[in-house]
Amino acid sequence: MEAWQEQLHNAVRTLEQLRRYINVTEEEERAIKELGRRWQIPPHYASLMDRDDPACPVRRQSVPSLLESVNKYGIPNYLEWKENRLIGEKRPDCIARQYHDRIAFCVTQVCSIYCRHCFRKELTIDDSLSLHLDLEEGFAWIADHPEIRDVLITGGDPFILTDDKIEYIIRRLREISHVEMIRFGTRTLVTLPDRITEKLCRILSGFHSVPIWVNTHFNHPREITEDSARAAYRLTQCGIPVNNQSVLLRGINDDAPTFRKLCQKLLAIRVRPYYLFYCEPAPGLDHFRTPVEKGAELIRDAVRGHTTGMAQPMYVVATNIGKIPISPDYYFVEKNKAEYIFRNYKGEQTTLPNIP
Ligand SMILES: *Cc1c(COP(=O)(O)O)cnc(C)c1O
Ligand code: SF4
Secondary structure, eight states, rough: OHHHHHHHHBOOSHHHHTTTTTTHHHHHHIIIIIEEEEEEEEOHHHSSSSSTTTTHHHHHHSSGGGGOOOOOSTTHHHHHTTTTTTSSSSTTEEEOOOSSSSSEEOOOSOOOOOTTTTHHHHHHHHHOOOOOOHHHHHHHHHHOOOOOEEEEEEESOOGGSSSSHHHHHHHHHTTTTOOOEEEEEEOOOHHOOGGHHHHHHHOOOOSSSOOOEEEEOOOGGGGOOOHHHHHHHHHTTTTOOOOEEEOOOOTTTHHEEEEEEHHHHHHHHTEEEEEEOOOOOOOGGGGGGOTTHEEEEIIIIITTTBBBBGGGEEEEEEETTTEEOOOSOOOOOESSSSSEEETTTTTEEEEOOOOO
């Protein structure tokens, strides 16, 4: 068994195992026993948890909570709505589509960890949605749709698949002449960095006209470790750019110092912040959600102007009609016949001539 497979084999799945890492609270114990939802934490990620603080950002993302049974604001059958599964064109279950030129190709519903804030939780955690995920149906559909130039491989977590399966998926997609790029969405850099093995890197590496990009999912600076830095380095070393997609989580990364540190530390391990997502209204995520404006405020108060523009992700609300970017709205103060008036992150103003 390879080290990453051992990590999965030894993943925390019981109260007894969890007690080796943290002092489990009564609330956490009840959530595990009473909710009966899927959960699993690889030892690497479990070792990042604070033993005594139930508000620890790593702990809150991974240990079940009774609040998951509260659902005041979530949209019922969220994933079917979000991924346009009930309307419009007929597609295999493994294809989610919102855009003309790109799709999400869902290749597994298995993950290394079951993130408590997952917007696909109906599929990954709750089992309230069952999808028939068939790779061959996916390849056939993509081959049949010449407008698809960008395939985003997702799940679940596609890096949970064996090396052979990953190699096969890449090979099949590269055989489709209109596919110009392949993206993998994976949380393994965060939760199971051992997965980024030399063998996997060999499969992903090499100069090719259909490049591979990796998008990962760090939400808190505490998740950035020597091991995840090494995993990111290995990928970039073989020509794979690594980008990050964070989720805005109440009490975890919704304050300016934490969010700035996250963005800066990502660059320090060669990972470029790509998106900050508003926490989606899937059922049972009320306790993670902030007001929509919060993300734009963070961009304003934590990163834009305060640190390099390379550390600034785009803040988006993911919806059934695509991602809606939301910027802080204070930069543009006024436009009149003679000039534009702008404001910067410090509140200073300047003007530029309005040249018609
Ligand atoms: C997010 C998403 C994409 C990719 O969007 P980008 O903005 O290109 O990263 C594609 N398809 C679906 C269904 C998505 O949810
Ligand atoms: S790894 Fe991704 S798909 Fe899996 S539970 Fe976490 S957020 Fe959801």
